[in-house]
Amino acid sequence: MSAEEGRPKVGVAGEDSEVLTRFLREVRSGVEAGVDPVTAAGEAVGSLPAVVREAVETILRRLRGDYSEDEWGFDEDFAEAVFPLFRFLYDVWWRVDVEGVRNVPAHGRGLMVANHAGSLFPFDASMMTMAVMREHPLPRWPRFMVLDWAFVLPFLSAFMRRVGGVPASPHNATALLERDELVMVFPEGVKGTGKPFSERYRLQRFGRGGFVEVALRTRSPIIPVAVVGSEEIYPKVADAPGLARAVGAPFFPITPTFPLLGPLGLVPLPSKWRIEFCDPIDLSEHPPEAADDRGLVFDISEQVRETIQAKIYENLVARGGAFL
Amino acid sequence: MAPEEGRRIAITGVSGHWGSEIARRLARDPRVSYVVGIDTHAPPGDVGEVDFIEADLRGALISRLLPSTEVDTVVHCGILWYPEPGKPARSLHDFNVIGTLQLLAACERTPTLERVVVRGSAAIYGCEGAAPLFFPEELAGEMPLRTRFQRDVSELESYFENFARRHPEISSCMLRFQPEIGADLDTPLVRYLSLPVVPTQLGYDPRLQLLDADDATGALEAAVWGDIRGPVNIAPSGALSLSRILRIGGRPSLPIPHPLFGPALERLGSRLGAGPVVGDAVRLLRYGRGVDNGRMRRELGFQPKLSAVEAARELMTRLDARRIGPPLHPGIALARLAGSGR
Numbered sequence A: 001m002s003a004e005e006g007r008p009k010v011g012v013a014g015e016d017s018e019v020l021t022r023f024l025r026e027v028r029s030g031v032e033a034g035v036d037p038v039t040a041a042g043e044a045v046g047s048l049p050a051v052v053r054e055a056v057e058t059i060l061r062r063l064r065g066d067y068s069e070d071e072w073g074f075d076e077d078f079a080e081a082v083f084p085l086f087r088f089l090y091d092v093w094w095r096v097d098v099e100g101v102r103n104v105p106a107h108g109r110g111l112m113v114a115n116h117a118g119s120l121f122p123f124d125a126s127m128m129t130m131a132v133m134r135e136h137p138l139p140r141w142p143r144f145m146v147l148d149w150a151f152v153l154p155f156l157s158a159f160m161r162r163v164g165g166v167p168a169s170p171h172n173a174t175a176l177l178e179r180d181e182l183v184m185v186f187p188e189g190v191k192g193t194g195k196p197f198s199e200r201y202r203l204q205r206f207g208r209g210g211f212v213e214v215a216l217r218t219r220s221p222i223i224p225v226a227v228v229g230s231e232e233i234y235p236k237v238a239d240a241p242g243l244a245r246a247v248g249a250p251f252f253p254i255t256p257t258f259p260l261l262g263p264l265g266l267v268p269l270p271s272k273w274r275i276e277f278c279d280p281i282d283l284s285e286h287p288p289e290a291a292d293d294r295g296l297v298f299d300i301s302e303q304v305r306e307t308i309q310a311k312i313y314e315n316l317v318a319r320g321g322a323f324l
Numbered sequence B: 001m002a003p004e005e006g007r008r009i010a011i012t013g014v015s016g017h018w019g020s021e022i023a024r025r026l027a028r029d030p031r032v033s034y035v036v037g038i039d040t041h042a043p044p045g046d047v048g049e050v051d052f053i054e055a056d057l058r059g060a061l062i063s064r065l066l067p068s069t070e071v072d073t074v075v076h077c078g079i080l081w082y083p084e085p086g087k088p089a090r091s092l093h094d095f096n097v098i099g100t101l102q103l104l105a106a107c108e109r110t111p112t113l114e115r116v117v118v119r120g121s122a123a124i125y126g127c128e129g130a131a132p133l134f135f136p137e138e139l140a141g142e143m144p145l146r147t148r149f150q151r152d153v154s155e156l157e158s159y160f161e162n163f164a165r166r167h168p169e170i171s172s173c174m175l176r177f178q179p180e181i182g183a184d185l186d187t188p189l190v191r192y193l194s195l196p197v198v199p200t201q202l203g204y205d206p207r208l209q210l211l212d213a214d215d216a217t218g219a220l221e222a223a224v225w226g227d228i229r230g231p232v233n234i235a236p237s238g239a240l241s242l243s244r245i246l247r248i249g250g251r252p253s254l255p256i257p258h259p260l261f262g263p264a265l266e267r268l269g270s271r272l273g274a275g276p277v278v279g280d281a282v283r284l285l286r287y288g289r290g291v292d293n294g295r296m297r298r299e300l301g302f303q304p305k306l307s308a309v310e311a312a313r314e315l316m317t318r319l320d321a322r323r324i325g326p327p328l329h330p331g332i333a334l335a336r337l338a339g340s341g342r
Helices: A014-032 A037-047 A050-063 A076-093 A123-135 A156-162 A170-178 A210-218 A241-247 A262-266 A288-292 A294-319 B017-028 B062-069 B089-108 B148-166 B188-193 B213-225 B242-248 B258-272 B280-287 B294-300 B308-321 B332-337
Strands: A097-099 A110-114 A143-146 A165-167 A182-185 A222-228 A274-277 B007-012 B032-039 B051-054 B073-076 B115-121 B171-177 B198-201 B230-234 B253-256
Touching: A014 A037, A037 A050, A076 A123, A110 A123, A110 A210, A110 A294, A123 A143, A123 A182, A123 A222, A123 A274, A143 A170, A156 A165, A165 A170, A170 A182, A170 A210, A210 A222, A210 A288, A210 A294, A222 A294, A274 A294, A288 A294, B007 B017, B007 B062, B017 B032, B017 B213, B032 B062, B062 B089, B073 B089, B073 B213, B089 B115, B089 B148, B115 B148, B115 B213, B148 B171, B148 B280, B171 B213, B188 B280, B188 B308, B198 B242, B198 B258, B198 B280, B213 B230, B213 B294, B230 B294, B242 B308, B253 B258, B258 B280
Parallel strands: A097 A274, A110 A182, A110 A222, A143 A165, A143 A182, B007 B032, B007 B073, B032 B051, B073 B115, B115 B171, B171 B230, B198 B253
Antiparallel strands: A222 A274
16 A cells, blocks of 8 residues: 555555545444544544545544644644645755754744845745754744734735734734744844845844844843845835735835736745854843843844844855855 | 622613623622612513613713712623614614713712723724734724724723723723623624634634633623722633634634625625624624733633633534534535435
8 A cells, every 4th residue: 555655645546445435434334323524534534544544634633623723823733734835945946055053942932033035925934934943953833923914914814824923013022932932023024025136135224123122021032043045036126116005015026027927926036045043142131121221222233133244245155146 | 898788789781691690690699788780671581689770871860870879889881892672783882982971970979989890892902914912901002993893992991091090099990801702692793603604704814712701701790899900801811713613613614705794794694693793893703803811810810711712612512502404514525425415
């Protein structure tokens, strides 16, 4: 049976269809005995080969509403289900090289601060998640702060929340850090994602340093992260503010392929990526009240910004060509 | 408060579900010597030993009636999310805002008063996609208020704040309730969740915190006996998405593009017996809302019996038990495939 090969196909021919028939027969006898269909199917999975059984059990568990969605809306099963797609992007499409992943704390709170690029979907956040999940000795799911606007859109909002996205707000960041989560923020915000191609890798202003306030208040270490490659995936050559206003978006990017090629233009370009996690900045020497000290907040914010900018230049040199 | 005598309590909106529930509980309580209910019409069922005064809160009469009852506690349950018998949708604004205003004016003239508890709503936080996922109390008014009910709640809260500031000798508290559910509740939200096929808004999956009806009454009772001041969120712990609630209940969903959701439910809903789900509820079922219940648990000292997930499970189990007709389970497709031939 194909289970040994690790790639089962249900209902193809021969043996497979026999397995399926047996499974369905058991479901039917269960239903006829008065059990409800989902429970009956749950009991019948015993007749299936191991790999299929696991998949069917997961689906049935979800159908019963019995799954691990946490109170923030993060759904680990779902995140695992879309993992292969991101793994493809990570391994094949963008060939991500990662350095310093051990700087990410294995447990306890931590605030990762990175440069932001690449239009609507936070691909940089998902690649950083992949890096932590795959390269870290103790993988964990980080949560990422997403532009508010994305949480108003249908589909995208539900999707983002299930894979660990949270609307960008200091309250959300604080609450997550207090629960000892790993949180990603992009202080450049829209100014980062919406900047033209000619300004790539030039860090924008870091807002008002709100992330530093949050880190000081919750006494979380800051881990600066430099992401190289994300700024070439959607080279924005022009903006269409009229269209942006029409759809309620903060900006409407015009790239060499979008909207020229329609939805096909949404396929990100296969640039080469490098992600470097820098040494954590320990803020535990400051009391939580230091968050009100504007001077200190700006100093730390500037220090983080300079670290990231320097690392971006280093990694740009190390990477060489943008696409090969 | 008056130690030998026991508490003297006035309850407004006593004919509604929440008013009559709390009246029934307080009338049985040995620490209470007198309960008076105020509403426009008599409570439909038996609420125990409760004096009833037929009065409309919107009128000035209440300012003369309330002082004469010599109560030390006022529980205001007259703020309505949904229309009720005798209180149609178009007059809800008057009942909610003017009623509260008149009641607070009457409270100012009642020298015996020591405690005011208002049964308000978490609608003051609005329903926004990009809102904080768990609102703490101090974030009221941070988000735009888009529906009539949200604006009403915000308006009456400002009257309440004013009252509390002017009368520091009266301990006043504003309870901000998340939407309540319970198999015995007859609200549009519960009727919506009991539809055999539940329409949802295409592409949206709101995060909800639905409060079990028993916990809702328990929290109100705790607030009557407590001494907490200012706004308190009343919500279960945790939150879950609408899609998960429907899966727990084994309900298939019918996604409808969101601009059509309201109108569709108005037509379809009333035909299927759910009644229209309008205004606030439409936005709630698009974006959801979560509040932080830390103040309730720590300062009010009330622990809800059921978490958000347990409350949803409880509701769905009890709704299932009394459902008529065949279950339209997602697994029915599987059974069909298996040839059970239904």
